[in-house]
Amino acid sequence: MRDGAPLTPAELKKEDQQVEKRVEAAEHRRSPITPPERERNRVDRLRREEQIIDDALGIFDVEMAGRETTGGRPAILLNFWPRAAYKPKTSEGKNMQHVAGRAWIDEEDYQVARVEVEVIDPISIGLGILAKLQKGASIVADRRKFNDEIWLPMRTEITLNARVLLVKGFNIRWINEYSEQKKYTVDTILKFSDVEDTQP
Template sequence: MPGCLLFLTAVAGGTAGAQNATTTKDVGEAALQSIPPRSWVVDAAKNELEALHHTDSYLRYRTHTVSEKGDVVRDVVESRDGTVARLIMRDGKPLTEEQDQGERQRLNDMMASPSTYLRHVRNSESDRKMADKLVPLMPDAMIYTYTPGQPQSGKNGGPPEVVLDYKPDPKFNPPNTEAGALTGLEGRVWIDAKSHTLVRMEGTISRGVNFGWGMLAHIYPGGKLVLDQTSVGENRWIFTYFSMKLSVRALMLKTVNVNTESTGSDFQKLGPMSYQDAIRMMLATPLPER
């Protein structure tokens, strides 16, 4: 998802480094807040990275994204080889016959050319690799505190949620350029106390962040990000809502306002299949009725 990386990498981290090494396994509800807040983040990070790679877990679902590029709905299928998607609606309407033909041609070309699909996978893998680098930094990049009395998100089906506020740790020294994004992010997280998985995260860019001393990019303060996740069973969690409102200046040029809202829905579990079979499945599905 374009632009989602900043928030994916802020969905907790899993280092086993300094600070308290206490875990939150088998903790009774009455004792939830007796556990150091960071420990919840460590547990949630491990689960977040597993969900990111979802080994031996495959889904089909729809995404609805509204951004500067338009209003689109896609049919998405996860395969053994990676994720494939088919555009099925634009601006609230099913594709025209001409638009659908172009989309079918794109997918058929990809099915006939594994090298074309490999390029597609490599492009999508860049975000995942970035998340793999940044997520583990979160326990030490942020200071976490309990926020008792805060309302539950109500998005995890009933188990209690641990609610934590977070803000940048001034002692954190970003190990790479990308990690600098973490120094300007603060907000609140909701963690399922039973599964130790992130349920909701809210973030605000509290101060401007420079990349490469501002020569590569600058994120202005005031940006907002929200992420909701849900369980689809068998320890698999996936996003149901993501929104991002940011102002970014790239390469010392013009400022771009990023305003994206995306939802995931209609989740179905699938068995493992090749990307070609995933495309065939999508192409065999009629478009939504006009």
């Protein structure tokens, strides 16, 4: 609409063309790569993600340690630690070889309700020159089921002991707590007016 009056079909077509040109210009500014390059990058990214998942599944020995309750729900407790003989394919996999932990899997939903991961050997970044994550660093993450529908994070605690650039050492304890989750219901109504076809 312009000045309270509906656009004519010719004005509407002209407006659509201008919007398309602006979108194309924005895409060109944002990403100067060609569509085949973009597709190749997407395939490479997916291949790398698959390799990381393969490493995660291949690196760890897992044992069922028992059953416990977490968040008021029954869970299966799993212990995991790195296999010495596994040769990772990715840098993430090489870092995973230096951690061990425990995971609580909800018996009903098969969701990770809690995970504890600890660095058991120092992790070097950039040959240890850029940074070195010391033994004992840990991550603890808790998740809960809300409204009997969806699993959401409740609390994350990260403890780091690291050295940066061979000189600066630091200790960090970071706690993130999530609360007051709410469910929102959104209704969307789309209305389309009839447009007369002006093409012969």
